Amino acid sequence: xxxxxxxxxxxxxxxxxxxxxxxxxxxxxxxxxxxxxxxxxxxxxxxxxxxxxxxxxxxxxxxxxxxxxxxxxxxxxxxxxxxxxxxxxxxxxxxxxxxxxxxxxxxxxxxxxxxxxxxxxxxxxxxxxxxxxxxxxxxxxxxxxxxxxxxxxxxxxxxxxxxxxxxxxxxxxxxxxxxxxxxxxxxxxxxxxxxxxxxxxxxxxxxxxxxxxxxxxxxxxxxxxxxxxxxxxxxxxxxx
Numbered sequence: 077x078x079x080x081x082x083x084x085x086x087x088x089x090x091x092x093x094x095x096x097x098x099x100x101x102x103x104x105x106x107x108x109x110x111x112x113x114x115x116x117x118x119x120x121x122x123x124x125x126x127x128x129x130x131x132x133x134x135x136x137x138x139x140x141x142x143x144x145x146x147x148x149x150x151x152x153x154x155x156x157x158x159x160x161x162x163x164x165x166x167x168x169x170x171x172x173x174x175x176x177x178x179x180x181x182x183x184x185x186x187x188x189x190x191x192x193x194x195x196x197x198x199x200x201x202x203x204x205x206x207x208x209x210x211x212x213x214x215x216x217x218x219x220x221x222x223x224x225x226x227x228x229x230x231x232x233x234x235x236x237x238x239x240x241x242x243x244x245x246x247x248x249x250x251x252x253x254x255x256x257x258x259x260x261x262x263x264x265x266x267x268x269x270x271x272x273x274x275x276x277x278x279x280x281x282x283x284x285x286x287x288x289x290x291x292x293x294x295x296x297x298x299x300x301x302x303x304x305x306x307x308x309x310x311x312x313x314x315x316x
Contacts, residue, residue: 278293
């Protein structure tokens with residue numbers, strides 16, 4: 077088993093309040109891990125640690141065996157990318173937005189990748205449209221296409237289909253499977269949608285009050301959970 081990320085006794089606090097308290101969590105290369113839980117459970121904070129935007133206040137976070145600090149090498153940082161729930165798009169065309177990350181990495185010969193990502197996400201007719209005029213679903217597809225073209229080792233998704241229609245959900249979920257299966261990318265999916273976690277993830281974790289309550293293969297998580305709080309969450313009951 078190839079461990080990509082490992083969190084050991086990791087704590088993160090804001091204004092003195094601990095919002096993440098993970099004893100031990102290992103994320104495996106090539107998996108899709110779904111992270112579910114109620115609002116305020118610490119899911120977005122966990123993603124910010126995994127994307128090196130923030131660092132633990134206590135404990136150790138490792139990526140590829142290296143302790144994550146502000147001195148983590150740039151080449152390792154660039155292996156990880158995030159698609160946020162509300163993506164920030166440039167005041168430019170769809171194509172320019174999709175190409176943006178390649179320019180930062182000095183890759184000028186990737187037109188085929190750009191075209192493939194635009195087509196895969198159903199954006200061909202919008203290629204030259206101003207990105208800021210797009211609908212929410214279209215903007216989210218642009219953000220995912222922008223992530224696809226840089227071929228990340230790790231793709232972090234923060235509620236990628238929240239409030240989107242079934243067409244956009246289907247396109248995005250299909251692309252996520254493709255990135256995982258064809259390119260071997262590790263995908264960490266934060267979602268309120270337990271049905272989406274069940275469709276996409278190989279393992280699912282329940283985060284509650286900053287703690288991992290249960291982590292199990294998807295079928296076991298939904299059909300035979302070990303913790304009563306997991307059972308309640310899966311059944312749609314309110315838990316805090």
